[in-house]
Amino acid sequence: MVHDKYDKTSIDSIFKHAKLLTGKSLSDLVTLPPNAEKTGSRGKLGNLVEQFFFDLPVTTSGIDFRDAKLELKTTGLLKRASGGYKAKERLVLTMINYKNIVSETWESSIFLEKCKLMLILFYLYENDVSPADYKFVLDPLLYEIEEHDLQIIKRDWEIIREKVLNGKAHEISEGDTFYLGACRKGSGGPGEKPREQPFSDVRAKSRAFSFKPSYVNTLIAGDDVAGRNLEVSDIKSFEDATSEKFAQYVGMSIQDISQHVGYEKSSVNHKGFLKDLSTRILAGGGNKVPELEKAGIEMKTVRLSKSGTPRESMSFPGFKFDEILKQDWEQSSFFEKLESKFLFVVFREDTDGVERLVKVQYWNMPFSDRIEAKRVWEDTKKRVAKDARNLPKISESQVAHVRPKARNSKDTLKSPQGHDVVKQCFWLNASYVKKILV
DNA sequence: GCATGATCATGC
């Protein structure tokens, strides 16, 4: 009887109890009743731990440890190839109640009440292993939102609430926000009914507040990786902090920026130069911007011609033919990317032919364009199944198309029809990117 | 100027 050994009203006692799990699996510590694993819903291990390790009631609508005001979360990790762990997926916090959130304030919100203080358990996910046998590979984490993150999360919460207030719950995207995402939650299957929202007749898919995987990673790795290049505060937003970093370079030629930053093109063929230069502006040295990583933000550089048209369309990660055939839109990596928030760093050729930094701009894809991107993706899936040599061209959509992305023409994949087809990826049309940047 | 196909340096 493991649960007799701790005090549910004491954070200290709960934490000590949780620590017993470190290095162990649930089935190492408790004997589960037969069929226990079959009766649970999704997020099985979390339920099992609550019920059989902490002896908590199965159905709690409130906080898990009511008296200690502590919420329990269980989340999966994957092994990194380089060693260490990374988040398997986002950490789902609490369902968004469209009807109630509009009358809440941040201070009075259910979200804050539930998520202010959390005990997070990390287990290593493994294929073909039953959840009760997953090992808790890290110590539990007593998580309290720290001040620096609190400002960002508060604003994220307000952005999501605002969408519901404006009758746009059905248009919510993860890219609307920085750390706190509104992720899809629920089966998504044909049996699932979208929910009503208070200020529109359109039904909206159910969503939950969640921490993005990138944010969870920073909890695993410890605070030092979070970075302090951007000074966000209660009066300075993420956007403002970014603009500030670039401000001194706006209007400058690429050459001058290069000189100021002390970073030069490694060769004529250094295609990632502007991206690398932009990274250095934001982060000083190194090839990463921790704050952007933490928020899962995609930084993209865009070069405009004199007329303001992007010189190129915008590429995304490659896809595999067998993969796309198995996926639904919402599982695809293109969907994931398009739900992200983007940071565009925009250069433009002036009348003398000199390329200059003109602006930085945050953006995430509007609802109607995500619908069009979905159409292109689904069309691609169909055409891969039919003949992977004939995929959606730029002229077939205002938003996206498919084109090669490979080392060279010999860098191919076998199509379902048995042809060697050069590797492909999705692109956002240059003309579409132009419209974004107006 | 644009569509299409083909790379290239980098980092892990």
Next chain:
DNA sequence: GCATGATCATGC
């Protein structure tokens, strides 16, 4: 070795 972001090259 390979994915990735970005750009180059060609033909119309």
